[in-house]
Amino acid sequence: MLNKYPLWKYLLVLFVVLLGLFYAAPNLYAPDPALQIAGESSAQIIDDKTLNKALKALEESGIEHFGETIDPQGRSALVRLRDSEQQLTAQARVSRALGDGFIVALNLAPTTPDWLSNYGGQPMKLGLDLSGGVHFKLEVDVEAAVERRMENYLNGIKRVLREERIRGLVALNGQGKLESRFKTEEQREQARTIVADTYPELTLDRVDESNSWNLLASMPEQVRKEIADYAVGQNLTTLRNRVNELGVSEPLVQRQGRHRIVVELPGIQDTAEAKRILGKVANLEFRLVANLDAPASEKQRYEYRSEDRAGRTEWLERDVIITGERVSNAQASFDQNGRPNVSISLDGEGGTLMSRATRNNIKRRMGVLFIERKYRTRYEMQEDGTEVAVKVPYDEKKLLTAPVIQSALGAQFQITGLDSQLESSELALMLRAGALAAPITFVEERTVGPSLGAENIRQGVKSVQYGLALVVLFMVVYYRVFGVAAVIALSCNLILLVAFMSMIGATLTLPGIAGIVLTVGMAVDANVLIFSRIREEINNGLSPQMAIHAGFERAVATILDANLTTLIVAVILYAVGTGPVKGFAITLSVGIVTSMFTAIMGTRALVNLMYGGRRVQSLSIGGRKA
Numbered sequence: 207m208l209n210k211y212p213l214w215k216y217l218l219v220l221f222v223v224l225l226g227l228f229y230a231a232p233n234l235y236a237p238d239p240a241l242q243i244a245g246e247s248s249a250q251i252i253d254d255k256t257l258n259k260a261l262k263a264l265e266e267s268g269i270e271h272f273g274e275t276i277d278p279q280g281r282s283a284l285v286r287l288r289d290s291e292q293q294l295t296a297q298a299r300v301s302r303a304l305g306d307g308f309i310v311a312l313n314l315a316p317t318t319p320d321w322l323s324n325y326g327g328q329p330m331k332l333g334l335d336l337s338g339g340v341h342f343k344l345e346v347d348v349e350a351a352v353e354r355r356m357e358n359y360l361n362g363i364k365r366v367l368r369e370e371r372i373r374g375l376v377a378l379n380g381q382g383k384l385e386s387r388f389k390t391e392e393q394r395e396q397a398r399t400i401v402a403d404t405y406p407e408l409t410l411d412r413v414d415e416s417n418s419w420n421l422l423a424s425m426p427e428q429v430r431k432e433i434a435d436y437a438v439g440q441n442l443t444t445l446r447n448r449v450n451e452l453g454v455s456e457p458l459v460q461r462q463g464r465h466r467i468v469v470e471l472p473g474i475q476d477t478a479e480a481k482r483i484l485g486k487v488a489n490l491e492f493r494l495v496a497n498l499d500a501p502a503s504e505k506q507r508y509e510y511r512s513e514d515r516a517g518r519t520e521w522l523e524r525d526v527i528i529t530g531e532r533v534s535n536a537q538a539s540f541d542q543n544g545r546p547n548v549s550i551s552l553d554g555e556g557g558t559l560m561s562r563a564t565r566n567n568i569k570r571r572m573g574v575l576f577i578e579r580k581y582r583t584r585y586e587m588q589e590d591g592t593e594v595a596v597k598v599p600y601d602e603k604k605l606l607t608a609p610v611i612q613s614a615l616g617a618q619f620q621i622t623g624l625d626s627q628l629e630s631s632e633l634a635l636m637l638r639a640g641a642l643a644a645p646i647t648f649v650e651e652r653t654v655g656p657s658l659g660a661e662n663i664r665q666g667v668k669s670v671q672y673g674l675a676l677v678v679l680f681m682v683v684y685y686r687v688f689g690v691a692a693v694i695a696l697s698c699n700l701i702l703l704v705a706f707m708s709m710i711g712a713t714l715t716l717p718g719i720a721g722i723v724l725t726v727g728m729a730v731d732a733n734v735l736i737f738s739r740i741r742e743e744i745n746n747g748l749s750p751q752m753a754i755h756a757g758f759e760r761a762v763a764t765i766l767d768a769n770l771t772t773l774i775v776a777v778i779l780y781a782v783g784t785g786p787v788k789g790f791a792i793t794l795s796v797g798i799v800t801s802m803f804t805a806i807m808g809t810r811a812l813v814n815l816m817y818g819g820r821r822v823q824s825l826s827i828g829g830r831k832a
Contacts, residue, residue, distance in 0.1 A: 226704075242478040243260055246580070253276070259304060260283070261285065269299070313340075328711075330707050342484065344445075346645075367397055407426070492528050495570065512573070522605075560619075574605070579645045597647060609622070696730060721797060743756045779794075
């Protein structure tokens with residue numbers, strides 16, 4: 207019996223190996239440290255003037271750079287640096303030179319040649335432990351969440367008192383309490399009963415003055431803690447949703463301490479976009495436009511002023527119909543005239559509130575107010591003579607649109623009046639991912655230091671090299687010619703593993719490298735099973751050609767059973783694990799598939815080429831001739 211593959215099987219194995227070589231090749235090109243410059247708004251254009259200002263700042267600081275580019279849409283610019291140790295210094299210099307309104311983020315610029323990238327060839331993404339990605343530490347402004355809740359109480363108390371026709375002046379005093387002033391004690395007691403029923407969590411105190419009966423409403427410390435915990439938890443959920451929208455593989459978003467959140471994004475390419483999306487504190491408020499012809503007694507409801515995009519001032523009612531927190535879904539689209547808009551879907555309560563407000567106000571205008579938390583940078587001199595950048599927050603409020611209510615709105619409607627498709631897409635993403643319950647501030651941003659990442663990579667590569675060298679030595683010495691075939695198949699297995707992980711965009715971490723080492727052992731184990739089976743068949747009296755054929759055929763079932771159980775474990779690890787555990791599971795799963803292909807088909811093809819088509823009297827396998 208002659209062991210020969212049909213031509214198509216040889217060509218299949220060759221094609222798969224060559225394809226693996228092509229898609230594994232991009233990993234030979236290390237990325238360059240870089241800065242990425244983008245606007246705070248997705249609609250902001252980065253031009254040559256902005257780029258030149260950034261380059262001038264780098265040159266004045268003596269920081270070497272090269273390969274400056276602006277993307278075709280003008281959304282961001284990329285400046286490559288010679289030394290990764292200068293990234294943080296370069297970021298600080300460029301941020302100061304450009305001023306507020308720009309995001310300067312750390313990045314890694316790919317160096318893959320066009321002849322590879324044009325056909326989808328990209329290197330594997332590296333986890334943070336291998337110096338590929340970005341680390342953010344965010345601080346949640348819980349006091350802002352408490353202030354927002356007090357404003358909600360203020361508006362709510364005004365509303366219920368107005369509905370019950372109880373006249374009184376309600377305002378926030380300087381001590382963070384709500385103070386209501388009434389002309390009679392009877393009015394105060396009526397108001398106290400209503401407020402206590404509506405907001406039982408508030409502490410109410412009576413305060414008498416010479417000409418007024420006052421009611422103080424304060425928030426107990428326990429309620430403040432609950433609001434703070436809710437704000438951090440809600441922000442955690444929102445940030446996870448936003449990270450999911452970015453499509454980052456194996457991200458880490460977790461709480462750190464009472465008020466901080468850590469976000470790690472391995473292998474991300476557009477760090478400026480990530481920083482803009484994660485840090486954007488934006489919300490929508492729907493308010494009725496003020497009726498300036500209303501009686502003077504109702505004018506107190508119209509003390510909320512805002513500007514539209516043309517700089518015109520509009521007076522809005524203080525009462526909010528709904529906020530962006532009631533949005534259950536949002537999609538960017540176009541209206542019948544081809545202008546960008548956002549299609550909104552509200553939750554049940556939001557739909558009810560919108561329907562009630564618009565049903566009773568046909569032919570009035572409703573304003574869509576966009577509120578965004580921004581920061582002004584102030585530089586303060588320290589005692590040691592160094593300057594520190596201090597971020598001062600402020601809220602920018604713009605009226606997107608104020609259309610006339612033609613009919614009662616329900617849970618679905620559209621927001622128009624947007625400037626561009628980019629703006630509508632970003633607004634839809636913000637609403638879809640959820641509004642932040644409190645503003646957040648970036649208190650730390652970094653990539654993993656090059657020394658740590660390089661050392662991790664060095665140690666990981668060494669472990670693979672040592673393991674591979676020992677395996678090669680054993681296989682060649684013990685199995686002779688068959689060992690050479692196994693070593694070639696093992697090398698092809700590593701190439702296919704790297705290529706496949708690069709193609710699917712998997713992130714390589716230190717546990718992933720451990721999975722590669724384990725894959726090397728499993729691939730050899732499959733060959734050992736085959737070779738041992740061949741020896742058994744020869745000992746049972748079969749001829750060398752028959753023994754080769756029977757050894758491969760009968761060992762396949764054992765190999766499949768052993769690898770299938772390991773694959774099931776890998777799938778379970780991926781399903782229940784997080785972060786590094788998932789990285790290990792992905793590498794292990796891919797390695798199992800590639801090792802079965804190279805062991806069953808690759809090694810068989812090589813052995814067939816060596817022994818097939820000719821008469822063989824004996825085989826050198828297992829340390830002796832058989």
